[in-house]
Amino acid sequence: MKADTVTSQIPPDTRTRNKKPASGGRFWRSFKNQKYLWMMSIPFVIWAFVFSYLPLWGWTMAFQKYKPARGFFEQEWVGFEHFKTLFSDSQFLLALRNTLAMSGMGLVAGFIFPITFAILLNEVRLGFFKRFAQTVSYLPHFVSWVVAAGIVTKMLSGENGLVNDILLGIGFIDAPIQFMAQGHLFWGIVTLSDVWKETGWNAIIYLAAIAGIGPELYEAARVDGASRLRQVWHITLPGIRPTITVLLIMSVGNLLNIGFEKQFLLGNNLVTDYSQVLDLYSLKYGLGMARYSYGTAINIFNSVISVILLFTINGIFKRTTKESLL
Template sequence: MLPGIVWFFLFSYVPLYGIQVAFRDFMFSGGFTGSPWAGLKYFRQFFDYYQSFEIIRNTIVISLMKLLIGFSLPIILAILLNEIRNVKFKKTVQTLSYLPYFVSWIVVVTLMQRLLTPYGGPVNELLGAFGVEPIQFLNNTSWFYQIIVGSDIWKNIGWNSIIYMAAIAGIDQQLYEAAKIDGASRFRQIWHVTLPGIRNIAVILFILATGSLMSAGYEQLLLLNGPATAAIGSVLDVHVINSGINEGRLSYAAAVGLFQSVIAFILILTVNRIARKISDVSLF
C-alpha cells in the first residue's frame, strides 16, 4: 500500500496548502502567504456573476444525465459478457468495448465531426438514402444532450464494466449450481444470484459517482460546446479553466474549484449516509 499512500499524499494532500489562494488576491511575487487576504471576495464574485446559476444548472443537468443513464449500462454489459460462452467472441467484445477509453477526447470529437457532418458525412448520407434531410447533429441544441451523453457512454462503458466483471467472477459458483438444481432459468440466475452478488460494489461505486455531479467533464465539453449550444453547455469545469488559464484570474478560479469540491464532498457524505440506512452498505 505504501506507493499508493505516498502518491495520494504528494498529489492530493500536499496541494491542499494551495487552497488559500481562493481567499487571497494572489500575486506571483507574494506567493501563497505573501498575497493580500481577500476573504470571500471571489466566492461573492462568482455568485454575483450573471451566468453563475446557468453554469451550475448546466453542470448538474449534464452530470445527472450521465449518472442516471450511464451508471447502469456497464452493469448490463458486464452481465451480458458473463453470459457469453464463446471465449473468443467474449474476448473480442471486451477488447472492442475497452479500446475507446484509451482514445483521447480530441480524437473522439474529430471522429464525430467527420461522421456527423451534414456535408458529406456517412451518417447523413445514410439518412439521405432513406429520404431524410441532412441533420446538423453538432452545435445543435436539439441534439446536444444526446451527443454528450452518448459519446461519454461509448467511451467509458467498457472500462467501467471491468470492476463488475471482477465482482461477478468472485461470486461462488455453487450458488449458480444450486439455482440450476432448483430449476432457475438463466434470467432467474442473473436476478437472484448475479445481481445480489454485485450489489455492494454497485452501491459503493454509485456513492463515489455522486461526487462528480459538480464536474461534467472538462475536455468533452470544451470540444463539443460552441456558441450555438453555450446556453445549455457552459459548465463549471470549462469556466474554471477559462478563468484561471485564459484570463489569469487564479484566485477566482480557485474559489470556483473549491466550491465544486465542497459540494461534491457534501454529496458523497449525504448519499453515503442514505445508502448505509437503506442497504447497510457504505464507504465508512
C-alpha cells in the first residue's frame, strides 16, 4: 500500500523520463539524428564487404583439389590435405623462418629509427634546416621499390660501389665485399634499405603526436631545471606512448604480411635460402605452378596467424598498459 502511495506521488513525466528506451528505439533515434553520417558511411561499408569479406568465399579452394574448368559443386574436396603438405614442406619452413626474421628486424628498426628521428627533428630550432631535413627524409618513400632496389644494388656493388669505395678508402677492408652474394647479410640489407626508404615517412605520425603535447609541460620542466634529455624522457616519450602502442599492435598483427617486393628485387639465386618469404613462396609454388588450392592454404595460414597475433598483443597491452586497439 505504501509502495503504491509513493509511486502515485511521482510525477508522470518523471516516470516516463526514467524509463529506459528499448534498444531498437535507441538505434532508430540515433539513426534519425545521424542519418547523414550513416549515408556517408554506406559506400565504405559496401567497399569493405565487396573487397574484404566477399573474397573470403575463395578460401573454400584450400579444402578442394581446385580445377578452374569445374564448377563449385564439381570440385573434389580433400579436407586438410593441402595444410598437411604445407607443414611438411621444408621450403615452407624456410620461408617462414625468413619471414619471421625479416619481420622482427623490420619491426624493431621500424620503431626505433622513426621515433628517434622524430624526437631529434622536434628538438631542432633552426626552421630552415628542419624543413629541409623533413623534405629530404620523405623523398625515398615516393620512390618505387624497383628504383630503390637498383640504387641499393649499385651502392653495394663490388665494382665501383659507393660502400666498397668508402671502406677501401679508409682502409677498413683490403678487397671489395660482394654484399649481394652473401646470404647471411641479406636480412640486414633488406632491413636497412627499408629504414632508409620509410623512416622519414613513418616519422610524420610521431611528429604530429609530439605537436599535440602541451607546451606548458615543457615550460614547467625548464623552470624545474630539467635538461632537454630529461624533457624528452619524462614528457615527449610518455606523450606519444598511446600512438606507439597503437602502431605497435597493428605492426605485430601484420608480422607475416611483409610483402615480397623488397626480397624479390634485392634477391638473387645466391641468396635464395635467405630471401624467400611466404608471399614469394605462395607466388612460386601456388600461382606459378597452378596449385591454386595450395596457394590459398598458404594465405589462410598467414591470415589466421595475423589475427592470433593481433588479439594476443592487444590483450597483453590491455592488461599491462590499459591501452588497446580493439
